[in-house]
Amino acid sequence: MAVHKKSREELKLMREAGNIVALVHQEMKRIIEPGVSTKYLDDAAAKIIKEHKAIPTFLGYNGFPATICASVNGEVVHGIPRETCILKEGDIISIDVGATYHGLVGDGAWTYPVGNISDECKMLLETTERALFAGIEKMRDNALLDEVSGAVEDVANEKKLGIVRQYGGHGVGRQMHEEPFVFNYRVGNKFVLKNGMTIAIEPMLNLGGDDVHTLEDDWTVVTNDGKPSAHFEHTIHVTDGEPEILTKLL
Numbered sequence: 001m002a003v004h005k006k007s008r009e010e011l012k013l014m015r016e017a018g019n020i021v022a023l024v025h026q027e028m029k030r031i032i033e034p035g036v037s038t039k040y041l042d043d044a045a046a047k048i049i050k051e052h053k054a055i056p057t058f059l060g061y062n063g064f065p066a067t068i069c070a071s072v073n074g075e076v077v078h079g080i081p082r083e084t085c086i087l088k089e090g091d092i093i094s095i096d097v098g099a100t101y102h103g104l105v106g107d108g109a110w111t112y113p114v115g116n117i118s119d120e121c122k123m124l125l126e127t128t129e130r131a132l133f134a135g136i137e138k139m140r141d142n143a144l145l146d147e148v149s150g151a152v153e154d155v156a157n158e159k160k161l162g163i164v165r166q167y168g169g170h171g172v173g174r175q176m177h178e179e180p181f182v183f184n185y186r187v188g189n190k191f192v193l194k195n196g197m198t199i200a201i202e203p204m205l206n207l208g209g210d211d212v213h214t215l216e217d218d219w220t221v222v223t224n225d226g227k228p229s230a231h232f233e234h235t236i237h238v239t240d241g242e243p244e245i246l247t248k249l250l
């Protein structure tokens, strides 16, 4: 498996791309509330990416029709923003966004509460975020990628959450999806992380079972049991020391 280690210049551009992704998330956090449509969120994200002279990575990717993926409650990932999808009190919404800056990609997702949410949804969000950071903590030079997967799995199991099997993290850089694929559970993968690699870690955890399917729009992935799902993602740079989160504000 050929995995490209990023140059200093590429990493610099990925920090810029990641900063734009973080700016979009900062804005999502501010404007998500009962009564707004997911299309409104998409427009707001598109505006920020354009203002920073970047390209919305998802728009047109395999024909995806929008800037963000907006997935509400039992939708897991790849929800298509719509005028008719209006957020209401108690919903949770996962926003995934990519920005391409001078050819380099930043990719990051977060799940937000809409107003007050149930205690079990709070636990779902808190645990999925914790699973992300447990995975990131294992992103060390010479560590096995399977340790990252295992750290995510352990946090999910602790709270008996479902783990989405069909989707996962990925190398990222010149392309949104590069090698390696990152499972959110142990698979006995022998892939070794190396300084200079850039990889997106993205646990998707469910309040119910593991199983998901895709709706007839060919995009929206939903839980089979209809229970809520959360998704948290950062793009990470493996270094000699602490893992560097690239999808953060500069």
Ligand code: MG
Residues within 6 Å of the ligand: 107, 108, 169, 170, 200, 202, 233
């Ligand atoms: Mg991703």
